[in-house]
Amino acid sequence: MFGFRFGPPKFSLGVDIGSSALKYVMLKKGKTGPEVVAAGIESYPEGVFVDGIMQDPNAISQMIKNIKKEQNLKFEQVFTSIASQNTILRFLPLPEMEDEELKHAIEGEAEQYVPYPLETVNLNFARLAKVEQDGTTRLLCLLAVAQKEQVESIVGIFRSVGVKQLDALDIDSLAIINSLEKFMKRKSGPDDVVAEEGDEPMGTMSGVGSSPDIGDDEVVAIVCIGARSTIINVLKGHVLRFSRNVQISGNNITEVIRSVYKFTFSEAETTKIEKSVASVQGEVDQEFLDVVHTTIEEIAGEIRRSFDYFKAQHREPLIHRVILTGGTAKIKDIDKLLSSELSVEVVLGDPSVGILRALPNEDSFIENLQQYSVAIGLALRGVEAND
Numbered sequence: 149m150f151g152f153r154f155g156p157p158k159f160s161l162g163v164d165i166g167s168s169a170l171k172y173v174m175l176k177k178g179k180t181g182p183e184v185v186a187a188g189i190e191s192y193p194e195g196v197f198v199d200g201i202m203q204d205p206n207a208i209s210q211m212i213k214n215i216k217k218e219q220n221l222k223f224e225q226v227f228t229s230i231a232s233q234n235t236i237l238r239f240l241p242l243p244e245m246e247d248e249e250l251k252h253a254i255e256g257e258a259e260q261y262v263p264y265p266l267e268t269v270n271l272n273f274a275r276l277a278k279v280e281q282d283g284t285t286r287l288l289c290l291l292a293v294a295q296k297e298q299v300e301s302i303v304g305i306f307r308s309v310g311v312k313q314l315d316a317l318d319i320d321s322l323a324i325i326n327s328l329e330k331f332m333k334r335k336s337g338p339d340d341v342v343a344e345e346g347d348e349p350m351g352t353m354s355g356v357g358s359s360p361d362i363g364d365d366e367v368v369a370i371v372c373i374g375a376r377s378t379i380i381n382v383l384k385g386h387v388l389r390f391s392r393n394v395q396i397s398g399n400n401i402t403e404v405i406r407s408v409y410k411f412t413f414s415e416a417e418t419t420k421i422e423k424s425v426a427s428v429q430g431e432v433d434q435e436f437l438d439v440v441h442t443t444i445e446e447i448a449g450e451i452r453r454s455f456d457y458f459k460a461q462h463r464e465p466l467i468h469r470v471i472l473t474g475g476t477a478k479i480k481d482i483d484k485l486l487s488s489e490l491s492v493e494v495v496l497g498d499p500s501v502g503i504l505r506a507l508p509n510e511d512s513f514i515e516n517l518q519q520y521s522v523a524i525g526l527a528l529r530g531v532e533a534n535d
C-alpha cells in the first residue's frame with residue numbers, strides 16, 4: 149500500500165490499555181478546537197490480563213487491528229501510556245541548569261531511586277516548576293523510570309499493528325492530569341469553545357461536576373479509581389507535587405460482591421454495573437449498596453493515608469478539593485461517600501471540557517466520561533503539540 153499525507157496531521161489517537169478494558173479516543177483538529185470523532189471501550193478476551201499483568205500482547209494487537217478497521221481509525225499520531233503501577237516517579241528539587249546538564253545530574257542521582265540495574269530501565273525527566281525550598285529557589289524535576297521490558301512490550305503491540313513510532317509513550321497518571329487541565333482551569337461562566345454548526349461543546353453536561361475554578365495556590369488531588377489500581381495525584385498551584393498508586397480499586401468491589409453472593413467474578417462484575425445503573429435510576433438495593441460501600445470505605449482509607457503522607461512531607465495543612473475520575477467513579481454516590489470519609493469536597497472530573505463531539509455513540513461516551521480520562525489526556529497531546 150502506498151499513501152501520502154499532505155500538510156500537518158489532522159487526527160490524534162489515544163489508546164489506554166487498562167487492566168480491565170482498552171479505551172480509545174480519536175480527536176480531530178477542528179477550526180474551533182479538538183473534536184472527538186471516535187471513542188470506545190472494549191473488554192479483553194479471557195486471559196489477556198491476569199492479576200493486572202498483561203499476558204497476551206498479541207491478543208491486544210488483534211483487538212487494535214479490529215477496532216481500526218471497524219472504526220476507520222487513522223494512525224497519523226498515536227499516543228499510549230504505561231500503567232503507573234509499572235513506573236517509578238520521583239520529585240527532585242535541583243539547582244537551575246541547562247537541559248544537557250540537568251540530564252547528567254538526574255542520571256547521576258537516578259541510581260539511588262531505581263531498584264533495578266540502570267541498563268534495564270528507561271529514564272525520562274521533565275521540568276515541573278521553580279519552587280522555594282529553605283530560602284532558595286530550586287527547579288522541581290520529575291524523574292520517570294520504566295523497565296525496558298515493559299516499554300518494549302507496549303511498543304511491540306503498536307509496531308505489530310503498523311505504528312512504526314509512537315508519538316509518545318506517556319504514563320497513565322500524567323495523562324489523567326492532562327485530560328483535566330481545562331476542567332480545572334475553566335472559570336465559571338459561558339463556555340469558551342465555539343462549536344461548529346451541528347456540534348455541541350461538552351463542558352456543561354449534567355451528571356458531571358461543575359467546573360471547580362481552582363485558585364492558584366489551591367491543593368487539589370486528582371484521584372483515578374480504575375479496576376486494579378487507584379492513582380492519587382496531588383497538585384499545588386496546578387503543579388504536580390505528589391503521585392502514588394495504591395492497589396485497591398474497582399476489582400476489590402467486584403471481589404467482595406463475588407464472595408458475599410457466591411458469584412463468579414464475571415457475574416459479580418455484571419451485577420455491580422447493573423445495580424449501579426439501577427440505583428441511579430431509583431431502584432435501590434440497600435443490602436447490596438452496603439456491601440459496595442464497605443469496600444469504598446477501604447479505598448477511602450488508602451487515599452487518606454496518601455493524603456496524610458503528602459501533608460506531612462510538604463507541611464501542607466489541607467487538601468482543598470478532590471477531583472474524581474476512572475471507571476469506578478460511576479458508582480452511584482461514590483463522590484458523596486468519599487467526601488464524607490475524607491472530609492473534603494469531591495467533584496466528578498469532566499475530561500471533555502473544551503472538546504467538541506461528532507460521535508455516533510455519543511450517549512455511551514457521555515455516560516462513561518471518567519473512564520475515558522486517560523485516553524482523552526493522551527489524544528489531547530497530539531492536538532496540543534501542533535497548536
Ligand SMILES: Nc1ncnc2c1ncn2[C@@H]1O[C@H](COP(=O)(O)OP(=O)(O)OP(=O)(O)O)[C@@H](O)[C@H]1O
Pocket residue numbers: 165166167168169231373374375376377378397398399402417420421424425474475476477478479518519
Ligand atoms: N457503571 C459502573 N458501575 C460501577 N463500576 C463500574 C461501572 N463502569 C465501570 N466500572 C468499573 O470501572 C473499572 C474499570 O475502570 P477503568 O477502565 O478506569 O479501569 P482500567 O483502566 O481498566 O484499570 P487500571 O487502570 O486499574 O488498570 C472496573 O472495575 C469496572 O467494574
Ligand SMILES: [Mg+2]
Pocket residue numbers: 166167320374375522
Ligand atoms: Mg486505567
